[in-house]
Amino acid sequence: MRNHTATHLLHRALRNVVGDRARQHGSLVGPDGLRFDFPLERPLTVDELRAIEAEVRRVIRADEPVSPEEMSLAEATAAGADAFFDEKYGERVRVVVMDAYSRELCGGTHCRATGQVGSFVLTGERSIGSGLRRIEALTGEAADAWLAARIDALDQVAEALGARAPDEAPARTAALQARLQEAERRLRRGAAAARPKPADLAATAVAAAPGVALVAQAVELSSMDDLKALAREVRTALPSGVIALALVADEPQLFVTVSDDLVGRGVSAGALVRAALPAIAGRGGGRPEMAQAKGSRPAGLQAALAALRGALDGRA
Structure with a gap:
């Protein structure tokens, strides 16, 4: 239920950021998260992924009401409801409405409000074939656990680098890379000098x-x-x-x-x-x-x- 609603939010945010060509091509709703397939000839950029994630979180925080409405297919189309998969619909259809943010034909079960989705995090985006991409996300406690694990890993990296705080890790890493490159240059110079003539x-x-x-x-x-x-x-x-x-x-x-x-x-x-x-x-x-x-x-x-x-x- 929670992840079905999150799928609708992700779909709308994806199309808002990338364009209407990124329409749903397939999805899987699980107990802890979801995956969403869509047509696109390139990977999403970091900025696009951040924008999609931020938009979904904004609508979740707004706790918009989620309500199913039954109407004729003509009325749904006139109201701007999204219909995909080239499915054949009957005269009467069910439209899941999330205030003014999303209207999509759907027969599934949903939250009563977007706030019930809880935490939301994108965990991956990759190619699954020619012109097809897959984006994956977690919600609720699974999203919290995923984020906590990443924070723990960053803390460990910072400690290993001798940084006082995680936000110092990038600078420490850059400095370490510079020292390593200089050491490699010295090693190559030494090897060249020691090489038999x-x-x-x-x-x-x-x-x-x-x-x-x-x-x-x-x-x-x-x-x-x-x-x-x-x-x-x-x-x-x-x-x-x-x-x-x-x-x-x-x-x-x-x-x-x-x-x-x-x-x-x-x-x-x-x-x-x-x-x-x-x-x-x-x-x-x-x-x-x-x-x-x-x-x-x-x-x-x-x-x-x-x-x-x-x-x-x-x-x-």
């Missing part, structure tokens, strides 16, 4: 087999993507050779690339990676020109690189 890595190349230069180094980077990018840069400085870079991490990773001329001589990145897998308890593989692996034994990185070199040397 491709030319320096290329200079570590050794002759692992006749005519085969090998760069085999463990480096500290953030990800496999960074490891691959570094390998590409080393390749620019070392056009011919095998580049084997290992990522120092709790889950160590290995990336191996072989130049085209060595692939033509039968050197395979996939075979080299497979030789290194046992040392890091890893899994992986790839193509002759490129392969990678990931393991679970970080202490085995150097042994993995040594095994890779041994496999390459064994081809001599």
Whole structure:
């Protein structure tokens, strides 16, 4: 009963704020709240939601009388009553009137006055399909409980941020975000400064087999993507050779690339990676020109690189 009346109030407020195109397309009235579907090609803005909520609350506070009236369909239409769903009506219809605010054809049960709806809060608005939106609300004690839970959550956030009151939380959050962004910038600058120089890595190349230069180094980077990018840069400085870079991490990773001329001589990145897998308890593989692996034994990185070199040397 309470939420049926609230549905009428929400419908009228929605159309007043958004326009008559937001006509009822479906609804569900529950014991604690309601949901209301309507056609609209976009989400409601925050300002629109606030305006709808404020208008419904204003009519509830006004405690307008709610009265059902029976009349002919022609009389109801002439009086401006809303009729939806393209329903077929008989000659006599029932119109639920909420003073001058709302007139809608309806056969349901309602409050005697809008004030009986009690508290009202919008809890969500979302898309339910192409051109259709759904708005949800709670009333009475359920609305009070929902608001109390949000206030408690805000108090907890404020306390965690060290704010003296909840209204200080936004400023505290903004300050924390600014500090975090600055820390991230410093971290990126430090990582860039500590990143191995491709030319320096290329200079570590050794002759692992006749005519085969090998760069085999463990480096500290953030990800496999960074490891691959570094390998590409080393390749620019070392056009011919095998580049084997290992990522120092709790889950160590290995990336191996072989130049085209060595692939033509039968050197395979996939075979080299497979030789290194046992040392890091890893899994992986790839193509002759490129392969990678990931393991679970970080202490085995150097042994993995040594095994890779041994496999390459064994081809001599």
